[in-house]
Amino acid sequence: MMMADAVAGPKGAAQEISRDFKIILVEDDHDLRQSLADYLRLRNMHVTEAPSGIAFYKALLQERYDIAVLDVNLPDVSGFELARDMAARREMGIILLTARTGRDDRVRGYAEGADLYLTKPVDTEELALAILNLGRRMRRGPVEAESGRWAGAIEAPEGAAWRLNRHTQTLRSPDTRSVKLSVREVILLEHLAARPDETVSRDLIMGLFGHARIDPESRRFDAFLARLRS
Template sequence: MNGKILIVDDDKEIRHLISVYLENEGLETTQAETAYEALRLLEKQEFDLIILDIMMPEMDGMEACMKIREERHMPIIMLSAKSEDMDKIQGLTSGADDYLTKPFNPLELIARVKSHLRRYKKYNLQSEGEKNVLIIGDLRIDTDTRLVYVGEREVRLTPKEFDILELLARNKGIVMSVSKIYESVWKEDFFKSDNTVMVHITKIREKIEEEPKKPIYIKTIWGVGYKI
């Protein structure tokens, strides 16, 4: 098995010990002494798994875990000298996938690392196969087949309705102006008095929203435009 592991611990001996065991298993390791150093490394490199100590100076592992989870989804295994159930719960609540108490059995750590790596790599392979499928909550948009589902229910959209929904979904969280939507979908200059986009948005909502007048997918940003 291959994989890149980031080991974050302020104890140099523990970092080195973990690194030796993992590299003996064919895994590549990088070490960080502090959470800040780890966050800087994550900006520059991709990792498949993180081993993260909780008790560290300046920024502890729980805070670091929450920051990592804002943008990244690789497995995180937390290490701590604390063995109380509440400490484990807090560690897992902060976004960790697993928790080991120090002193730990290196063979157990290796087994858990391999288990999480297998699941993560399997998930990534599935995601690669679905990169042309946009998923937002229960809404599923297949850009290859141009089919749309809400839960198990297939939704039939006109070509222009589909193009608008796809545009908004690909720009999730970004407010798209009416003129931008029109020009992107119709490939024509937008006229201020034209309400074509509004009419199409209304029709899309009637098809995908449980309560079209209280939409959960396509939001109106008054005076600006629409966003998902």
């Protein structure tokens, strides 16, 4: 009886701690995503499922998450790109979950900002414990945002100016926070800033990026705009 209590104690404590963790799981394989999400929910974690990069960015506009579990091979944007974007904000822990097992991929994953790089097929218990441990460390880090929305969604005072630095590829918000931009984002923002009262079409934007047609990269384009809006 005493042995049973000794085993149950730490597990129960871990379950209590995990109740507050909010996880966003980005995986385009429906069955795998649902299976992993169901298991993590059994471990008392709050899990939001996203099948694509677009869905990921949309979710970030509505909620703040402690951990992002990202597949690398998504249909619209690479998980490496998502990891790099999130690492620049330092808002959440990042776990890359992928079938890519090569050394170069692992090195790239960590270089892009991943805290952990796990390969498929992943042991669900290992994933749950990795999330739990990483989440604990994150909770000891930055103070959570006051609102329930993602802390990266910056609310600018009316009439305040955002400043674009083309040389450093950064956008500075009215409250002096700096957001790192990609080359494409700099090109688009520079174009919009020069034409504040014009409506810009999707075709025109694709033309800025050197694409005559929108179809080949339409989903990647949508993910790009979703990130920029956030």
